Structure formats: C-alpha cells, structure tokens
Amino acid sequence: MHDIERRAFIKGAALGTLAFSVGGAEVMLTPRQARAANVALRTLTAERAATLEAAGEALVPGAKEAGIVNFVDQQISASAEDALLQVRILNVRPPYANFYRAALGAIDGAAEKTKGKKFAALTADEQHDFIGQMRINKIDGWQGPPGPFIFNVLRSDAVDVVYNTMDGYAMLGVPYMPHIAPTKKW
Amino acid sequence: MANEKVDVVIVGAGASGSVYASVLAKAGKKLVVFDNGPDWQLTDLISSDIWGRRIKPAGAPVLLEGKHPFGYTSQAGWGVGGAALHYFANFPRYLPTDFKMKSEHNRGQDWPIAYEDVAPFYDKVAADIGVSGDAKQEEKWRPAGTPYPMPPMKTFPNGEVWLKAAEANGIHLVPTAVGMNSTAFKGRDACIYDGWCHVGCPIGALANPVVSYLGEARKAGAEVRPLSTVTRVLTSADGKRATGVEYFDLKKERQVQEASVVILAAWSAQNPRILLNSATDKHPKGLANSNELVGKFMMTHHIAGTWALFDEDITPHMGTVGAQFMSYDRYPKTSYTGAFGSSFIVTGAAMKTNDYALARGDLYGSELAAFMKRAARGITRFTIFGEDLPQASNRVELASDKDEFGLPLARLIHSFDDDAIALWNANFDQGMKVAKATAAKDVWPGKGPVVPTSHLHGGAIMGKDASNSVTNSFGQTHEVPNLWMAGPCIFPTEGASNPTYTIFAVSLRGAEQLAKVWGTVAG
Numbered sequence: 257m258h259d260i261e262r263r264a265f266i267k268g269a270a271l272g273t274l275a276f277s278v279g280g281a282e283v284m285l286t287p288r289q290a291r292a293a294n295v296a297l298r299t300l301t302a303e304r305a306a307t308l309e310a311a312g313e314a315l316v317p318g319a320k321e322a323g324i325v326n327f328v329d330q331q332i333s334a335s336a337e338d339a340l341l342q343v344r345i346l347n348v349r350p351p352y353a354n355f356y357r358a359a360l361g362a363i364d365g366a367a368e369k370t371k372g373k374k375f376a377a378l379t380a381d382e383q384h385d386f387i388g389q390m391r392i393n394k395i396d397g398w399q400g401p402p403g404p405f406i407f408n409v410l411r412s413d414a415v416d417v418v419y420n421t422m423d424g425y426a427m428l429g430v431p432y433m434p435h436i437a438p439t440k441k442w
Numbered sequence: 443m444a445n446e447k448v449d450v451v452i453v454g455a456g457a458s459g460s461v462y463a464s465v466l467a468k469a470g471k472k473l474v475v476f477d478n479g480p481d482w483q484l485t486d487l488i489s490s491d492i493w494g495r496r497i498k499p500a501g502a503p504v505l506l507e508g509k510h511p512f513g514y515t516s517q518a519g520w521g522v523g524g525a526a527l528h529y530f531a532n533f534p535r536y537l538p539t540d541f542k543m544k545s546e547h548n549r550g551q552d553w554p555i556a557y558e559d560v561a562p563f564y565d566k567v568a569a570d571i572g573v574s575g576d577a578k579q580e581e582k583w584r585p586a587g588t589p590y591p592m593p594p595m596k597t598f599p600n601g602e603v604w605l606k607a608a609e610a611n612g613i614h615l616v617p618t619a620v621g622m623n624s625t626a627f628k629g630r631d632a633c634i635y636d637g638w639c640h641v642g643c644p645i646g647a648l649a650n651p652v653v654s655y656l657g658e659a660r661k662a663g664a665e666v667r668p669l670s671t672v673t674r675v676l677t678s679a680d681g682k683r684a685t686g687v688e689y690f691d692l693k694k695e696r697q698v699q700e701a702s703v704v705i706l707a708a709w710s711a712q713n714p715r716i717l718l719n720s721a722t723d724k725h726p727k728g729l730a731n732s733n734e735l736v737g738k739f740m741m742t743h744h745i746a747g748t749w750a751l752f753d754e755d756i757t758p759h760m761g762t763v764g765a766q767f768m769s770y771d772r773y774p775k776t777s778y779t780g781a782f783g784s785s786f787i788v789t790g791a792a793m794k795t796n797d798y799a800l801a802r803g804d805l806y807g808s809e810l811a812a813f814m815k816r817a818a819r820g821i822t823r824f825t826i827f828g829e830d831l832p833q834a835s836n837r838v839e840l841a842s843d844k845d846e847f848g849l850p851l852a853r854l855i856h857s858f859d860d861d862a863i864a865l866w867n868a869n870f871d872q873g874m875k876v877a878k879a880t881a882a883k884d885v886w887p888g889k890g891p892v893v894p895t896s897h898l899h900g901g902a903i904m905g906k907d908a909s910n911s912v913t914n915s916f917g918q919t920h921e922v923p924n925l926w927m928a929g930p931c932i933f934p935t936e937g938a939s940n941p942t943y944t945i946f947a948v949s950l951r952g953a954e955q956l957a958k959v960w961g962t963v964a965g
Contacts, residue, residue, distance in 0.1 A: 315806045337500040340492045347503050347515040384807055391804065411799075411806060419795040419814060420491045428795065428818040430759050433636040434489035435644045 274330050287323025287330070287417055295326060298333040299353050303374075304360045305329070308410070310376040311363060314383040315407075316414035324417050332356055342412035346405075355401065359409065362400025363390070369397055444698070448472045449964065451687050451701040453672045453716065456524020457942055458929035458949040459707030460651035463659035465953035469960070474665045474699060475656070476689060479521025481668035484652065487527075487642030491796040494641025497527050502845035504711050508836070509857035512742050513895045518709065522668055523652045525709065526942060528640055530764045531621035531648050532788060533573050534939035535564055537584055537773060540784070543935050547775055549782065550831050551739075551934040554906045554915040561587055563947035571654040571946070572627040575619030582614070583770040592624045596635060599756035600822040601766030601790020607879035608769065608824075611872070613787060615767035621649040621943065622762060637792025639763040648762075655946075668692070673849045674720045675704050675925060681724025683965065684925040690847045702964040703956070705917075706902075707928035707949075710740065714838040714901040714931070715852040730902070730919040730927075735912050737838035739900040740856055741936040743827040744866045744893050748873030749801050750882035752820035758793045759818075765825070766790030772826070772872065773938065781864035783829035784938035785872075793821060803890070823888070824876055826869035827896065829938040830862050838901055858893060866893060899936040902927045916952040924963050928952060 275282045276295045285293065297305055305325045312319035331341045336350030348355050363386075367375040371382060378386065389395050390403035400406075418424055425432040450466050450473035452459045463475050480486075482497060499520045506512055519525035538557035543550040565588040567573070574592040581587075594617030608615050622639075623632045623646075630646040630653060639648050646653040660666065669692035676685045676698065686700035706713045714737035718728035728736050765788030772778075772785040793801075798817035805813050830836075836857065840850035858866070870887045877885035888894075905911025908920040911934070917926045928949050930941050937944075956963060 315810075317808060317811050338496075339500070340495050342495070344495050344500065345498055345516045347506060349503050350500075387806055391806070407806075408803070411803075415796065415799045416492055419799060424795055428798075428814060430795065430818050432489075433638075433759070435636060435638055436485065436488045438488050438490040438493050 274327070276326070276330060287327040288321060289323075290326035290330075291321070291323040297325070297329045300325065300329045300332075300356070303364075304357065306376040307360045307364050307374065308356070310383060311387070311410050312414040314380070314387050315411045316418045318418045319414035322417035324414055327417050328356060328413055342416070343409055346409065355409075358400050359406040362398065362403070362406065365400065366390070366395045366398050370395060445700070447686070447700040447702075448474050449701065450474075450703045450705065451476065451699055452705045452707055453687065454524060454707035454709065454712070454929070455522040455651065455656060455666055456519055456707065456709065456929070457526040457651060457945050459524070459705070460654070460656035460659060461946055461949035462705050462707060462928055462953045462956070463664045464655040464662070465950065465957055467659045467662035467664040469957040472663070474667055474701075475659070476667050476670045476672050476687070477522050477524070478671040479519070479668065481522045481666060482527060482642070482652065484644040484646065487644040489636070489638040490641060491794055494528065497521055497523070497642060502851055505841055505843075505851055505853040507853060508855040510893045510895070512740075512854055512856050512898065514711065514854060514898070517896065517898060522656070522666055523650050527642050527650050527652065529650070529942055530639060530791070530940070531942070532764045532768070532940040533575070533619040533621045533943035534768055534786060535584060535619075536560070536937045536939060536944050537770065539773075539775065540935060540937040543775070547782070551903070551905070551910065553934055554904060557585065559915070560944065560947050560951065561585065563950045564943065566950055567943065567946045571621060571649040572623055572630070573619055573943075574622055574624035576617045579616040580619065582616075583773065590619060592627060595620060595622060595624045595633065595762065595764075595766065597766045597790065598635070598760045600758050600761065600792070603750070603752065603756055603822060603880055603882070604767065604789045604824055604876065607876050608789075610879050611876050613769050613771045613876065615769050615787070615789065618765040618768040618788060619943070620762065620764040622764060623647045633762060635761050635792070637759055637761055637763060637794060671847055671849075672708070672716060673847050675706070675716060675729055677720070677722055677724065677729065677922065681722060682922065684922050694846070703924045703926065705926045705928055709929055710898040710901040710931040711838055711852050711854050713927060713929070715840065715849070717902065718840050719849055725921075730912050730921045730925060732921060733908050735903065735910075737901055738834045739832040739903050739934065740836040740838060740854065741830040741832055741899040741933075742856065742895040743830065743897045743936065743938060744858060744862060745896050746826045746828065746866055746869035746873055747888040747894070748824045748870065748877045749886050749888055750822050750824065750877045750880055751816060751884040752822070752881065753883050755819045756822060758798070758821045761790060761792040763791050772869075775829070778865065778868040781868045782861040783831060783865045785829070785865065785869050786827045786938040787825070788827075789822070789824045791823065791825070793823070797821070801888070820883070824873050826873055827938045827940070828862065828865040828869050829936060830858060832900060832903070832935060833859060836900070863893075897930070897936070897941050899930040899933040899941065902931040903934040904932040905934060916955040918963070924965065926952065926956060
C-alpha cells in the first residue's frame, strides 16, 4: 500500500470533535465549536470556568478560543478510564474534577489574597506575573495543590487544545501525518 | 459457574507475559492471560498525543514517594499489550559488565547468569519479531553475534546533526537497534517514519505484543481475558503450591481461576503488590517473601536530556520515537570521575508538538508561542540514560488505602543515591559539551527540580538462592516452584540501556525452560 494511503487508512468526517450534550442530545463538536455554541458546562461552575479560561489564555495564547473550558469540563465529566487529560499521566487520583476544583480554587484564593480580586478580573500583565510566581511557588499563603504542579497541568491542557490538535499542527506548519486520524471524539 | 482449570495463568499481557503465552501455547498448554485493561486492537491506536493517553494507566494510582519518585504513570501501560503497546522499541542489549557488577566493582549484585546465557535469546527474539540495526557496528562494545534480520532504519536531519559533534567528544554514534521494521518482515509492513510510535503503531511496523508474541499465542489457542484484575495468587493448604488466582472480572465480580502454573507478568510495581497481597498463614509476609525481599531493589534510569534548537529546518517530526543513533561510549561504569554507573546515549527521536512544549516547560504566554514556532523547525535532543544501583530501601509496599477490589494500593518509594545523582549531573555536562559542538543556535540542559526517570526494574530479583533473591535465573520463585515471575522485576541490576529487548530475551529463556521442565513444575 502507498504510504499516503496507509497514513490515512482509517478516515473520519468529524476530526477533532468531542461528544457534547446539547438540548438533551449528544452532538459531536470540537471544543472550539462547543465554546462558540455556548454549550452548557456539566461540572465546572461559571466561576471556576472563568478562572480556567483566563489561566489557560495566559499560559497559552489561543486557549480561550480553542475551548479549553469545554475541553476540560467534558473530560472531567467522563469516567477516569475515558479521560484524555494530562492529569492521567501525572498520577492524579480520580475523580479528576476534584483536582480541578481545588486547583482553580487555589488560584482564585491566592489572587484575592494578594491582589484583592479573582484571577479572571486581573489585568493581562497581572495575570502573567501571577502565573510566573505560581510556577516557582513564590506566592505567599498559597493553599491547595502545589502551584508549580497546577502550572504544569493547566499549561498542558492549554497546549492540548491549541497545539496538540490537527489544527494546531497546521498552525505551526508541521505535517500531522496520522496513521489513524483522531476521528471519534477528539 | 466455576472456571475450568487451565494449565497456565499469566497475569499481564505485556512484553514478558506475551512471550510466555506464545511459547507455552505453542507447547500445547491451555492458558489464560489476564489483563486489567481493555483488549486494544490496532485500530484503537489513534495518532494523537491526546488520544494516546487512553492506553496509559487509569483508576487506582500507584502512590509515588521518596526523594526521587518514579515517573510511573507515563511509563506504564493499561490493557492488552501493556507498556509495550506504546514503548519506543529501542532495542539495545545489556553488556557483559551488567551481569557482574558485584564481581567487577564490588557494588550492587551479580546476575546468576552471564551475557553469554542471554545472547542466544537476543538472537532468537530478533528472528521472532524483527530487529533493525547494524550488529557489526555494535560489536565495538559487545561480543560478536548474529546479524539483525533487517538493515538499520532511515535517518533524518534531527538525528544527523549530532554525529560530528558527538564524535568530536569521543562518542561514536551507530544506528540504534530497534524493534521496528526497516523493511517488510513476516507479513508486517515497513515503517513509514511518521513518529507516532509512542501512542501505538497501528500498521504493525513496530513489534508490540499484539502483532508479535501475543498474536502468535492467540493463534495457538491462548485465551486473553481483558478487564480482569488479579488480586491474589491462591495457594494450597500447605502453602507449597500455587493453585490459581483470584480476580475480578469485567463485571467486577469475584472469580477464581485454577491453574497448574501461575506466572506473574504485571510489571515491577504490580507483581510485588500481588505477591504481598497473597499472604496466608503459611506465607504471613506475602508469597515468596519469607526472606522479605519481595518489593525490594526497585530501580529506574535517570535521564539527562540536552536540547538543541537549530535555525534551519531539521524536520523534528520525522522518523520514529525510537532513537536514530546510539552509543555505549560512556557505558563503562567508571566513565566519569566521582560518579559510578553506566550511561547509555541515544539521539534523533521524532518529536511532536507536545514535545516542543515540554522542551521549555518554563515558558508560557507569548514567549511560549514564539518558541513553538521555532521548535517546529529546529528542535532536537541528545539523551543520556543513567544507571541506578540496587538499594533495598527503594521498594514497593502495600498502603493502607485500597482500590475498588479491596487490593491495597502499591506504595512505590524511591530515592537515588549520591552516585546516581553525580552520574546524572555528569551526563548533563557531557550532553552540553556535545550540544555546544553542534551548529545549533541555542542549547540548554533539560534540567529541573525533578529528576526525570524512565523504565522500571526490580521488586522480585533473581539470584543463586533464597539468601539474596526471590527467583532463580529463569524467574521460578524459590519458595513456590509453580509460581514464576516474568519481566524486569527479576533484574538484579538495570544497566543503562532500554530494557525491553532484554525483557523479551530473558522471558524467552524462562519460558523455554518452563516448557522443558513442565512435568516437574506443574506436577
């Protein structure tokens, strides 16, 4: 078989989509499409979602539009065995929603303590500085999972939605060359 | 309804378990292979760093403790094929020195066998599942042997850029022996160098268990029972024989599978966990553990990765995740003053966008975005694995916390000693010297507060007798003759090179022995 044919020997029509619940029905959307369609969140509260979206964008520009909130929410609403998040590799104990609640709560708690407002309400420069201090564990009075670990997890999630997709490869000019393209959900 | 008794139960459908399954099924034994994860098919192996996480462990974690915890989860597998479903298939051998560290250096332990005992099985494995490489060039460092069945893999600029710089530093790079097809082999296609090996190769070009030994075992009649978690090895009333295993099936219901022989092949953390959980009044400290060595001498390789970023396009995404080039020129255990242990060098692995982001894990925001664009054209890495010496304090033990089946979680405790840390630092110094001798625009050590680790060994080590070991050289436990251990758990030292070729070879040696002495073992 020719290489190109072998690379694409299983093709799909819905590249990079996840199953989201819309109006009681399961539909296949990319996280970007889910965000644009304002798909209801299943696990994250609006407050935690705002923190995640702001942190994701500060970590990896483009993560907000790429649907980091919908991606993480969909993933932590599924069983641990189906989860595709980096926390799985980092040996976080399921259910993963518990980690995200604690991590996002820690960010907001520290932001309020040091800046007087939640993370999403900080200016872009303030968010950047806060992330930098969190990365090296230099925020006084931090409570929750370690800041450097949260940095790694949320940065990885943001990298997933921005760069680890077929669109992300195209944006960087890197040929994706799949044997089997990610057709089912993501 | 009770399960019908079988000849053999194998716990774990990864590299070592699949070898035993193939040999024993072909010998006419009725056998069942258990795995706690899904029965992955090649069509499940989606080319995606995100989807690739599906074949990594899920559920109850291993508790990772100590000063330098293992990087367990990224290494382990979940489901049929085990960790070898997503391994990189680098196939370097151990060298003769690895088998006699105690004799040569008065450190660690000797294996009860020598390189010459394993060498024929390296050749058999190569013939069985296919290895690409240049044996002649490797013979600079090891005894001569049979040529590999396939020529070396293609090379690409992301590996070639290191050749002259390494040579200038006294490091001769040769084609890496890999368990991949540079040409079609036994009906399996040749590699097409797309670099998705680490999430599972669905075209059969990489010798994972599904397309090699386990596939052969199934053809010979072996049954694979997925989503079935073995919690205990059961023993006779007098404690002298294994009688089967207790497991929880895909409906999470308790079952018993009786067998004449039990083989634990569930990797180095889970094997001791099951042994320790199999305690009875006759084995109060755990099965095969009267000498209290089960779970001890856990070892892992430390990794010193040096990054180089070129302005020109060196096609970082091309090739395989296995290395293009390797060298044993820092393998002698006293290569560096003030450090001890072997070091093994590889370079030229294909990288994907996730790797670009990891190359500068400190960057975020606009700096990360700019870096990603550069990395997409010019990133590459020079990697040195270093040896960890066996210490009894590096161990697996049972935690008080339990999983959904009532099996206590494994606590995996590990700290490198001063020698290992000195070796890790020396390897970074070495890597930087080489990187600076390339034409790269920027070079930096991939060094942070956490010591990266790779591969897992020990926990039920082999030796001459029960005074210093859990098993003999074939993996047969000293205490229970029809209970065998398979995989890197029986390695008393770990060398520095990727272990899976040796896992296959040592398992094949054990499996052939078991088939040979079946009558005396199975009773």
